[in-house]
Amino acid sequence: MEAPRAGLGAQAPWKEMSAEELEKQYSPSRWVVRMEPEEALRTFWEKGTEVTRSAQASRQCQLHVPYGDGRGDRMDIYFPDTESEAFPFLLFFHGGYWQSGSKDQSAFMVNPLTTQGVAVAIVGYDVAPKGTLDHMVDQVTRSIVFIQKQYPSNEGIYLCGHSAGAHLASMMFLASWTEHGVAPNLRGFFLVSGLYDLEPIVSTSNNALLLMTLEDAQRNSPQRRLHRAPAPPADPACPVLVMVGEHESPEFHRQSWEFCQTLCRGGWEASFKKLPDMDHFSIIENLTKKDYVVTQIMVKTIFQEL
Numbered sequence: 001m002e003a004p005r006a007g008l009g010a011q012a013p014w015k016e017m018s019a020e021e022l023e024k025q026y027s028p029s030r031w032v033v034r035m036e037p038e039e040a041l042r043t044f045w046e047k048g049t050e051v052t053r054s055a056q057a058s059r060q061c062q063l064h065v066p067y068g069d070g071r072g073d074r075m076d077i078y079f080p081d082t083e084s085e086a087f088p089f090l091l092f093f094h095g096g097y098w099q100s101g102s103k104d105q106s107a108f109m110v111n112p113l114t115t116q117g118v119a120v121a122i123v124g125y126d127v128a129p130k131g132t133l134d135h136m137v138d139q140v141t142r143s144i145v146f147i148q149k150q151y152p153s154n155e156g157i158y159l160c161g162h163s164a165g166a167h168l169a170s171m172m173f174l175a176s177w178t179e180h181g182v183a184p185n186l187r188g189f190f191l192v193s194g195l196y197d198l199e200p201i202v203s204t205s206n207n208a209l210l211l212m213t214l215e216d217a218q219r220n221s222p223q224r225r226l227h228r229a230p231a232p233p234a235d236p237a238c239p240v241l242v243m244v245g246e247h248e249s250p251e252f253h254r255q256s257w258e259f260c261q262t263l264c265r266g267g268w269e270a271s272f273k274k275l276p277d278m279d280h281f282s283i284i285e286n287l288t289k290k291d292y293v294v295t296q297i298m299v300k301t302i303f304q305e306l
């Protein structure tokens with residue numbers, strides 16, 4: 001008897017979608033249930049700007065620190081109230097479909113983490129049309145190398161990215177650190193509402209400024225390339241948390257779930273978490289709170305391993 005055959009849609013459901021449906025699947029604000037799409041976006045960036053101002057006014061920080069020679073190679077570093085330089089670092093890469101957002105509106109987790117003893121770097125990068133995907137990946141790589149070189153006695157470097165920023169962080173699974181002269185002390189990844197296969201995005205309006213070709217998309221898709229990537233470090237452990245909000249599109253859920261499975265198959269200690277009641281924006285906005293489940297997961301992951 002012939003085995004039932006899975007259709008194309010079982011592996012790549014997006015290939016069978018209409019242009020309109022694909023556009024909707026890749027428009028996170030249209031899946032928010034607490035408010036209208038435009039309001040969700042406006043609120044997100046307004047909150048981001050406000051918490052960044054407040055973090056800069058209340059925390060010890062170094063702003064606009066150059067991590068390279070490019071004008072956009074800048075990060076803001078926020079410190080715990082301790083004298084030592086031997087704290088863990090969390091580097092945050094903001095979202096905005098590689099074409100909006102900035103470090104100046106992205107310091108969501110600074111207060112709860114710095115008060116717990118974690119230094120937080122909010123990393124800026126050149127969004128499109130100034131930056132290409134390859135350039136942004138290079139910037140993220142160099143920002144991590146910079147932290148490792150500047151703070152060699154760090155107690156671990158943790159990467160956290162949101163959406164397009166989670167994609168940039170996940171490209172670090174493919175990084176070759178030897179050419180940068182240092183192996184960063186990477187101890188964990190927090191990937192929030194990310195995109196790991198960029199092919200479905202090529203034909204959506206999100207590509208209008210980015211102008212990525214199919215080859216660009218494939219080269220920048222860890223979901224496609226991870227099986228040929230370096231093996232995960234055996235010791236120390238480097239857990240990967242792949243998170244997505246309940247109120248996100250089926251495509252965003254599929255991207256996170258499939259990438260988590262690919263990581264596990266590649267030997268990474270990866271786990272998947274769907275956050276009840278959260279959407280693409282509240283999942284990050286709530287990081288301002290120390291009792292939010294994601295803040296607690298971060299703190300636990302960071303300090304359990306010290």
Ligand SMILES: N[C@@H](CC(=O)c1ccccc1NC=O)C(=O)O
Nearest residue numbers: 027028029030095096097163164
């Ligand atoms: N135009 C998008 C905007 C968006 O996706 C977004 C906005 C802010 C931060 C992250 C985002 N998504 C991915 O990077 C939307 O429909 O929501």
